[in-house]
Amino acid sequence: MAANEDQEMELEALRSIYEGDECFKELSPVSFQYRIGENGDPKAFLIEISWPETYPQTAPNISMNAFFNNTISLAIKQSILDKLMEEVEVNLGTAMTYTLFEYAKDNKELFMENQPVHIVTSVGNNISIGTHEIVPSSKKRDKKEQLSKTQKRKLADKTDHKGELPRGWNWVDVIKHLSKTGSKDDE
Template identity: 75%
Template sequence: MAANEDQEMELEALRSIYEGDECFKELGPSGFQYRVGDNGDPKAFLIEISWPETYPETAPNISMNAFFNNQISPAVKQSIVVKLREQVEANLGTAMTYTLFEYAKDSKEEFMENHLPFNNMLTLGNDGSLDPANLTSGKKRDKKEQLSKSQKRKLADKTDHKGELPRGWNWVDVIKVMLQNLRDVLPGSEKLAKTGSKEDE
């Protein structure tokens, strides 16, 4: 049972208000979840509220740590909790769980205006904070070109022991190019083609 008479009355009221509402879940006599938004909605989020023994004279505990919220950035979660706590201050001493859930529903667009889908599988830095080097824009990494065994063999034959191509492997034979250009430009320059080295013949 709830710890005090105010909590018992609020629990009964919550059960009757949210009866049949699939967004509402009672975690126990003093703990509740409410999903704001539909399943599959990228801006949907889940609020957990639990009552300490002295609630409603003291503030309820508000959490956004449910697995359902793992696509929401820590900054957005924190801002939602801060705004809900402002409502708690205004309603301290009264039954406020329904008020908080309804406020979250009415303010969903405002709460989620800075929301971008967030990958919670990022690695954390040594201090437990997010490492910005691991933040990705969701783009797939470019795949490396896969080479066949014969392509790898040919590449290995062309390279030295360090995996580098020999110096001058892509140099152009300057004499050949000049002769070709002369042949194209000068009439009767076919004889010039025979002045190359013996290798060329």
């Protein structure tokens, strides 16, 4: 059972928000894990947050000691924890578990940019970890960045996640516009 009303309300909110989300795991009514990234993603990581009795007036305990994170360097783990603690300070006194998980999801690429990619292969019961400089998935990404003019036009016609066209889609080139209208006025 959660220690106070704030915790009970946050617990109910977390359960409803993450219902059916396979990345979220409730270890106890005051301890939660969230996997940032897909299964098999070499840059995925797991955050564990547990609430002390005085939470949210005091900071939650944040850990990256899960076995899932064994391939992540200590420096990267510490960097992620430092960034999360900055968010904790900003949100102290309010329910922040959801905010911390979402912050980590939004900043996953930034957090893991210096993490070497490990390929884990298992043969029977033996697991070997190898570091590779070039990963086939990164080659695919490079190709996507080089779009033709037609592809760029199609992309510009698409709307964003809110169903809105991108900023500036209907902007007018003021110089061309003025030179066209200006020549008509001179006649």
